[in-house]
Amino acid sequence: MEQNKIPQATAKRLPLYYRFLNNLNQQGKKRVSSKELSEAVKVDSATIRRDFSYFGALGKKGYGYNVEYLLGFFRSTLDQHEVTEVALIGAGNLGTAFLKYSFMKNNNIRITKAFDADWEKVGTDIDGVPIYHVDQLFEKLEDTKVVILTVPATEADNIADKLVQAGVNGILNFTPARITVPSHVRVHHIDLAVELQSLVYFLKHYPLDTKE
Numbered sequence: 693m694e695q696n697k698i699p700q701a702t703a704k705r706l707p708l709y710y711r712f713l714n715n716l717n718q719q720g721k722k723r724v725s726s727k728e729l730s731e732a733v734k735v736d737s738a739t740i741r742r743d744f745s746y747f748g749a750l751g752k753k754g755y756g757y758n759v760e761y762l763l764g765f766f767r768s769t770l771d772q773h774e775v776t777e778v779a780l781i782g783a784g785n786l787g788t789a790f791l792k793y794s795f796m797k798n799n800n801i802r803i804t805k806a807f808d809a810d811w812e813k814v815g816t817d818i819d820g821v822p823i824y825h826v827d828q829l830f831e832k833l834e835d836t837k838v839v840i841l842t843v844p845a846t847e848a849d850n851i852a853d854k855l856v857q858a859g860v861n862g863i864l865n866f867t868p869a870r871i872t873v874p875s876h877v878r879v880h881h882i883d884l885a886v887e888l889q890s891l892v893y894f895l896k897h898y899p900l901d902t903k904e
């Protein structure tokens with residue numbers, strides 16, 4: 693219930709805060725100021741103070757925030773005490789890179805299975821993650837509700853339909869296709885080309901102050 697009160701923009705920044713605080717904790721740091729946090733995560737300190745106020749973490753003047761308290765809060769809010777299993781569909785170039793990337797280093801999200809349409813890949817594994825045929829989705833997804841989509845754009849809608857039927861409710865879509873899903877399914881879209889284009893546009897039209 694409490695979490696419903698946290699604005700979505702704040703919620704999106706929580707994993708960023710969590711990662712940084714976890715590193716601080718591992719270094720044995722007991723407290724952190726909003727200025728330090730701000731410089732590390734590149735979010736202005738007023739936003740950090742507002743974000744933290746939503747979950748009752750009020751930094752003390754001249755003391756800052758208690759790292760352990762914040763970590764405890766983030767752990768429970770981000771369900772860090774539980775491992776979330778994620779599946780990946782499309783073990784091609786991009787998909788393979790994700791399978792090789794160790795997500796577990798900083799959080800409790802783990803890709804535990806992958807699916808592909810290529811029989812050459814089916815039955816093999818990448819860094820211990822088994823690859824099943826996409827036709828085995830219903831049988832092998834089991835309780836997995838979150839999926840990373842790295843198939844060719846032309847396949848995205850078709851696969852998304854199957855995922856929804858299989859009970860998936862979260863899709864991280866790396867394909868350029870805008871997939872259509874029912875309202876109970878959340879899709880987050882990551883498009884490198886769009887992000888790059890936007891960066892180049894901003895550099896051109898909103899140049900930052902140059903440092904002396």
Ligand SMILES: NC(=O)c1ccc[n+]([C@@H]2O[C@H](COP(=O)([O-])OP(=O)(O)OC[C@H]3O[C@@H](n4cnc5c(N)ncnc54)[C@H](O)[C@@H]3O)[C@@H](O)[C@H]2O)c1
Binds near residue numbers: 786787808845865882
């Ligand atoms: N978001 C980004 O920043 C970004 C960057 C690069 C690529 N992409 C996109 O990611 C996707 C994958 O790119 P890639 O370079 O890895 O391509 P790729 O061709 O190397 O990999 C695609 C994989 O999907 C598999 N596949 C094809 N049809 C399938 C189906 N119906 N079900 C399951 N698997 C299927 C293929 O066998 C292959 O292994 C593309 O849509 C591409 O446009 C996104």
